[in-house]
Amino acid sequence: MENIICACGHSNPYGTKLCEKCGRPLTEEGKQTKVVDMRYDGTAIRSKTYNTTIVDKIWNFFSNVKVGIALIIITLVSASIGTILPQAIYVNAPEPSKAEYYEKVYGVLGKLYNNLGLSHLYNTWWFQILVGMLAISIIVASLDRGLPLHKSLKNQRVKRHESFMKRQRIVAEGQASNPDETLDKVEQKMTELKYHVRRDGSALLAERGRFARYGPYINHVGLIIFLAGVMLRLVPGFYVDETIWIREGETRAIPGMDGYFIKNNKFILETHGNKPQDEQMNQGVNAMAKNYQTDITLYKQPDGSLPGDIDNLEKLRDYSIRVNHPLKENGFALYQMNYRLNELRQMNFNLVNKATEEDSLGQIKIDLTNPKKEYDLGNGSSVQILIYTPDFDGFKDGEPQTKTSIPNNPAFLFRMTTPETPKGEVSFVEIKKPPLEPLGENKYRMKFAGAEMRNSSNFTIRKDITIPILFVGGIIFMIGVVIGSYWNHRRLWLQVEPDGRVLMAAHVNKNMFSMKKDLDKVTTFAGLPPYEDQLEKSEDVKKSTMEKEGDNTL
Amino acid sequence: MEKKKKRLVIRTIILAVLVLAIGYTVYGTATKDKVELLAVGSKAPDFTLVDLNGEKHKLSDYKGQGVFLNFWGTWCKPCEKEMPAMDRQYKVFKDQGVQTLAVNIAQTDFEVQSFVDRYELTFPVVIDKTKSVMTTYNVGNLPATLLIDPDGKVAKIITGEMTEGKIASYMELVKPK
Numbered sequence: 001m002e003n004i005i006c007a008c009g010h011s012n013p014y015g016t017k018l019c020e021k022c023g024r025p026l027t028e029e030g031k032q033t034k035v036v037d038m039r040y041d042g043t044a045i046r047s048k049t050y051n052t053t054i055v056d057k058i059w060n061f062f063s064n065v066k067v068g069i070a071l072i073i074i075t076l077v078s079a080s081i082g083t084i085l086p087q088a089i090y091v092n093a094p095e096p097s098k099a100e101y102y103e104k105v106y107g108v109l110g111k112l113y114n115n116l117g118l119s120h121l122y123n124t125w126w127f128q129i130l131v132g133m134l135a136i137s138i139i140v141a142s143l144d145r146g147l148p149l150h151k152s153l154k155n156q157r158v159k160r161h162e163s164f165m166k167r168q169r170i171v172a173e174g175q176a177s178n179p180d181e182t183l184d185k186v187e188q189k190m191t192e193l194k195y196h197v198r199r200d201g202s203a204l205l206a207e208r209g210r211f212a213r214y215g216p217y218i219n220h221v222g223l224i225i226f227l228a229g230v231m232l233r234l235v236p237g238f239y240v241d242e243t244i245w246i247r248e249g250e251t252r253a254i255p256g257m258d259g260y261f262i263k264n265n266k267f268i269l270e271t272h273g274n275k276p277q278d279e280q281m282n283q284g285v286n287a288m289a290k291n292y293q294t295d296i297t298l299y300k301q302p303d304g305s306l307p308g309d310i311d312n313l314e315k316l317r318d319y320s321i322r323v324n325h326p327l328k329e330n331g332f333a334l335y336q337m338n339y340r341l342n343e344l345r346q347m348n349f350n351l352v353n354k355a356t357e358e359d360s361l362g363q364i365k366i367d368l369t370n371p372k373k374e375y376d377l378g379n380g381s382s383v384q385i386l387i388y389t390p391d392f393d394g395f396k397d398g399e400p401q402t403k404t405s406i407p408n409n410p411a412f413l414f415r416m417t418t419p420e421t422p423k424g425e426v427s428f429v430e431i432k433k434p435p436l437e438p439l440g441e442n443k444y445r446m447k448f449a450g451a452e453m454r455n456s457s458n459f460t461i462r463k464d465i466t467i468p469i470l471f472v473g474g475i476i477f478m479i480g481v482v483i484g485s486y487w488n489h490r491r492l493w494l495q496v497e498p499d500g501r502v503l504m505a506a507h508v509n510k511n512m513f514s515m516k517k518d519l520d521k522v523t524t525f526a527g528l529p530p531y532e533d534q535l536e537k538s539e540d541v542k543k544s545t546m547e548k549e550g551d552n553t554l
Numbered sequence: 555m556e557k558k559k560k561r562l563v564i565r566t567i568i569l570a571v572l573v574l575a576i577g578y579t580v581y582g583t584a585t586k587d588k589v590e591l592l593a594v595g596s597k598a599p600d601f602t603l604v605d606l607n608g609e610k611h612k613l614s615d616y617k618g619q620g621v622f623l624n625f626w627g628t629w630c631k632p633c634e635k636e637m638p639a640m641d642r643q644y645k646v647f648k649d650q651g652v653q654t655l656a657v658n659i660a661q662t663d664f665e666v667q668s669f670v671d672r673y674e675l676t677f678p679v680v681i682d683k684t685k686s687v688m689t690t691y692n693v694g695n696l697p698a699t700l701l702i703d704p705d706g707k708v709a710k711i712i713t714g715e716m717t718e719g720k721i722a723s724y725m726e727l728v729k730p731k
């Protein structure tokens with residue numbers, strides 16, 4: 001790995017194609033060709049310089065553009081495979097039966113798709129490693145090429161060796177009667193054309209749009225920022241996506257938002273009042289919803305309070321959460337997502353004599369969120385609740401069982417005491433069923449006398465502070481694309497040799513037409529010898545232009 | 555040589571950072587969907603809840619004692635099964651410095667009181683009315699039990715039903731030495 005000493009005496013790092021100082025081609029290949037490869041301005045790609053330790057070998061693997069392209073293709077192909085069938089999270093089936101769903105809806109293909117794990121492809125370890133390797137490739141390849149290119153462009157010399165000049169695509173040679181005047185005129189014209197002109201003795205370098213060479217690297221920076229933003233979602237505190245159900249009247253701690261509590265005051269569902277017509281009814285069309293709204297109160301614990309301590313909640317504000325009008329607080333947003341209507345909240349019963357039915361000894365109102373042990377009706381009568389099961393599910397060992405804590409099917413074991421039955425009568429009451437009388441025939445019964453309902457709201461709680469990062473990454477990415485696509489780096493070298501010969505060369509990393517337009521102007525103005533396009537006249541024009549044009553963008 | 559060494563170090567650092575980032579992403583995604591309680595060995599978050607007698611129970615007040623923290627609901631059958639066994643073991647271990655605390659998930663006083671009366675439970679039963687503690691402890695399915703050692707650290711997490719023998723061994727685990 002020795003340095004290459006150029007004929008001009010400059011010592012170049014191993015792998016350099018064009019001498020950093022004078023521009024002489026250093027490789028055998030370079031010396032043979034008519035037009036040199038100006039990619040990375042002939043600097044040594046760093047990965048090619050050291051290849052000894054395991055770290056260097058890994059580095060060089062990722063620095064390889066072919067490896068990068070292979071990674072891009074593999075990633076794109078696998079990402080597109082993930083779109084053949086819908087991903088599991090978008091499948092409209094409950095979690096445990098998703099596997100069956102794939103088989104039922106898509107047949108054998110669906111079963112295979114799900115079994116291979118393609119139904120959650122974007123969350124698989126191998127897909128993430130693939131994207132991660134792509135990121136490594138982008139970073140390593142950019143560092144290896146971008147840094148030397150930047151150095152080389154920054155330290156450009158005005159004077160180049162003849163062999164460099166002659167191997168550019170655009171060349172011209174002629175005699176100058178008045179070298180100083182020619183140089184002055186070129187400088188004047190090129191400055192007019194918004195070129196940055198530098199002179200060194202009898203040599204001149206006019207340069208425009210150098211920043212266009214940085215486009216791909218800016219683009220890569222944007223891409224990496226974007227990927228980092230996506231990754232940050234997994235870091236606690238950056239991304240919250242929770243869900244909560246709250247019934248009217250309830251106060252709940254908000255998951256993901258420590259110290260915050262929300263009370264559901266009222267859920268409102270408004271429809272447009274359109275009555276579905278015959279055919280619509282058959283097709284199950286409902287009245288069109290106009291508004292889903294939950295009136296809430298937001299509370300916060302005083303600083304330093306412990307979870308569960310709800311004695312000193314501070315009211316922050318009242319708000320109406322509607323679709324597209326989330327509650328926003330401290331970087332979090334609560335969105336109205338779903339609702340459930342008509343859950344039992346209160347049940348009323350009359351204590352009646354079974355014989356007469358109509359004569360009520362009084363009514364009890366059971367608040368299902370806080371049932372009481374005993375309800376005194378005055379007049380010497382009272383009702384006790386011995387057992388309450390919110391979601392009655394049959395008896396087991398003589399005990400009534402409840403399936404859930406939600407009052408879907410409330411049942412009560414009452415003890416009714418009246419002046420006529422001072423010892424009390426026991427009755428088991430379930431919705432829409434005749435009462436059970438386990439201790440013998442009763443004189444009295446609890447007659448259902450109406451109920452009050454309440455609704456529930458479902459919110460999702462979201463916080464995503466990675467969005468600005470994604471935005472910044474995306475914008476930088478686009479800036480890089482635009483810079484790399486709409487600007488080009490144009491250079492013109494002009495030098496007068498001691499023997500009076502004028503040498504000119506020009507290079508552009510893309511869009512040769514723009515360069516030629518400028519050249520035409522300056523040639524006419526300064527009376528320079530006519531230039532020639534070495535690729536145009538050669539026999540293998542097509543082949544080499546096709547190869548070189550695409551390559552030269554970096 | 556100096557330059558070469560520096561380059562190797564920089565390359566190693568860059569690659570290591572990127573590999574760590576990928577590893578974190580893969581690990582994070584793999585564990586994201588699992589209902590995870592707190593990590594064993596981490597400090598148990600302090601909380602305060604009120605029991606059926608109106609008494610406040612603050613977890614940090616039990617520092618120096620082991621705490622057998624059980625999340626439950628009356629509708630949950632395995633909870634119902636293990637409760638009497640828990641009560642028997644509570645009576646054995648309470649004088650040896652192991653406190654039992656049962657946290658009911660937002661049910662009505664009536665339901666919880668009837669349940670306690672029916673099984674004649676003697677350990678304190680608190681109700682998490684706002685599901686605040688449940689959220690903090692990231693409790694998903696019931697029953698869920700956390701063993702907290704005398705230093706206030708989570709010693710063990712059990713999800714699902716426990717036998718009486720297991721309950722005894724867990725209480726033994728967090729008994730102050």
